[in-house]
Amino acid sequence: MRRAATALVGAIALAGFASCIDPVHQRNVEDLGGEQDGIRPGPRHRAGQPCLVCHGGLGPGEPDFSFGGTVYETAGSTAPAANVVVTIKDAKGREISRTTNDVGNFYVRREELDPTFPATVKLARGKEGEEMASSIGGTGSCADCHVGAGSRSKMPRVYMKRSP
Ligand code: HEC
Ligand code: HEC
Numbered sequence: 001m002r003r004a005a006t007a008l009v010g011a012i013a014l015a016g017f018a019s020c021i022d023p024v025h026q027r028n029v030e031d032l033g034g035e036q037d038g039i040r041p042g043p044r045h046r047a048g049q050p051c052l053v054c055h056g057g058l059g060p061g062e063p064d065f066s067f068g069g070t071v072y073e074t075a076g077s078t079a080p081a082a083n084v085v086v087t088i089k090d091a092k093g094r095e096i097s098r099t100t101n102d103v104g105n106f107y108v109r110r111e112e113l114d115p116t117f118p119a120t121v122k123l124a125r126g127k128e129g130e131e132m133a134s135s136i137g138g139t140g141s142c143a144d145c146h147v148g149a150g151s152r153s154k155m156p157r158v159y160m161k162r163s164p
Pocket of ligand 1: 033043047105
């Protein structure tokens, strides 16, 4: 009797839990680890990470972003590229530009642009420019596709210059 009651309580607790927390999302967030020492949650945190895992609507990041990422100086390097103007244009021709900060981060809040995909993106800093030839089909996190030094399945980190 006691055993059955415990099992029932367990089942109810589990049902309540599942209804408010998405376990896959939870795991994706946890996989990104904790905050780096000395950097508070804000515009300079989590450089290189896919911002929208947490700022994409399911939390725990606030506010929601439609785009977010980090730009580096050269392909595969870890030197952040500051003052790069990132210009994004959505399928309806709406354009928005953001300038990267000192860690290379930029983001667009969803309330500023709730895009219709596909979107195009280009980078500019003074006379330098880089353009993504293809378009972004449906994710606003650059780091979903641009990861580390690149691999067979991933592009390298977003960079400003092809070579030093
Ligand atoms: C692992 C989860 C996670 C990731 C990934 C993440 N953030 Fe955050 N971010 C948070 C949390 C949590 C907060 C604090 C929210 C709050 O104030 O309640 C936050 C806050 C912020 C804020 C402050 C918002 C304000 O209140 O003004 C900014 C800006 C921000 N993040 C930018 C970024 C950028 C840019 C990226 C990607 C390079 C990123 N975040 C990646 C979790 C994340
Ligand atoms: C869905 C995957 C995907 C996402 C998301 C994505 N990219 Fe890309 N990106 C690519 C691919 C694939 C290429 C190489 C082919 C090309 O240039 O179109 C590329 C190339 C680029 C290039 C040109 C680099 C070169 O070597 O020619 C830039 C700049 C760039 N991306 C910036 C960005 C920025 C900024 C974001 C985030 C707003 C972003 N990308 C999001 C897949 C993606």
